[in-house]
Amino acid sequence: MPNSGPSVPILYSFPTNAELIDSLATFILKAQKESINKKGRFTVALSGGSLPKQLSALVNSPAVKWDKWHVFYADERVVPLTHEDSNHALCDRELFSKLPADGPQPTVHTINPDLFDDLEELADAYEKELIQEFAMKDSARFPVFDLVLLGLGPDGHTASLFPGHELLSEEDRWVAYIDDSPKPPPKRITFTYPVLNHAARIAFVATGAGKVDTLRTVLDEPEKGLPASRVRPAHPGQLYWFVDDAASANAQYARKPFKL
Numbered sequence: 001m002p003n004s005g006p007s008v009p010i011l012y013s014f015p016t017n018a019e020l021i022d023s024l025a026t027f028i029l030k031a032q033k034e035s036i037n038k039k040g041r042f043t044v045a046l047s048g049g050s051l052p053k054q055l056s057a058l059v060n061s062p063a064v065k066w067d068k069w070h071v072f073y074a075d076e077r078v079v080p081l082t083h084e085d086s087n088h089a090l091c092d093r094e095l096f097s098k099l100p101a102d103g104p105q106p107t108v109h110t111i112n113p114d115l116f117d118d119l120e121e122l123a124d125a126y127e128k129e130l131i132q133e134f135a136m137k138d139s140a141r142f143p144v145f146d147l148v149l150l151g152l153g154p155d156g157h158t159a160s161l162f163p164g165h166e167l168l169s170e171e172d173r174w175v176a177y178i179d180d181s182p183k184p185p186p187k188r189i190t191f192t193y194p195v196l197n198h199a200a201r202i203a204f205v206a207t208g209a210g211k212v213d214t215l216r217t218v219l220d221e222p223e224k225g226l227p228a229s230r231v232r233p234a235h236p237g238q239l240y241w242f243v244d245d246a247a248s249a250n251a252q253y254a255r256k257p258f259k260l
């Protein structure tokens, strides 16, 4: 019977962070290849937190076709783009600034600092960039990212979708703002579920014993509805978890051996 419901998450758990980093890079390169073969470009959404560091194996990989990458931020903090709280500044520091200056560079879509006084306008402008990237190029009704990389907060949040927040039921807007984030800084913009759940692939990355209870709840008790559990891309989209054994220690959820 054809499956048209949300994807069943695939869990990969690695004994060490080094193994996770290598496998994640292999996974990303495969996604990159498929996407470029199909459409000539690779659309990627990145998050902040510990995620950018987990992409370190890409920096020196000659297989990365950086000039085909179109990068957005799944969420961004409303601070100057060079501020230490900025997800763009973080990704730039961990990733983009490490690429050889004379080599191919990604196209990176940042939020517009000229609009910081009006969060609605800021979110709308970022949504327009998504429309230009997807609706105009692919004639798609929703943005279909080739890859979205997400982190998991200790309270089960992901991107800037926090437990109990009204944005969890947003069905129309693709990009929304919040000004009451429980994790500082309070002002942020974030992709909503309509964007996340139309992606072709989503990979969560979560490491360390600090995530052990939250990861167990997200994987084993999705009915509790933590924000990360609600990320379930519709068929044929696929959801993956790249975690380490410290983070997955309490989860009953079945692990898959990593093999592409």
Ligand SMILES: O=C(O)[C@H](O)[C@@H](O)[C@H](O)[C@H](O)COP(=O)(O)O
Binding pocket: 047, 048, 049, 050, 051, 075, 076, 077, 087, 150, 151, 152, 153, 154, 157, 158, 159, 160, 183
């Ligand atoms: O901008 C942000 O705050 C992030 O995008 C956020 O969603 C992050 O991914 C999680 O909080 C996990 O963060 P850690 O990986 O640092 O635990």
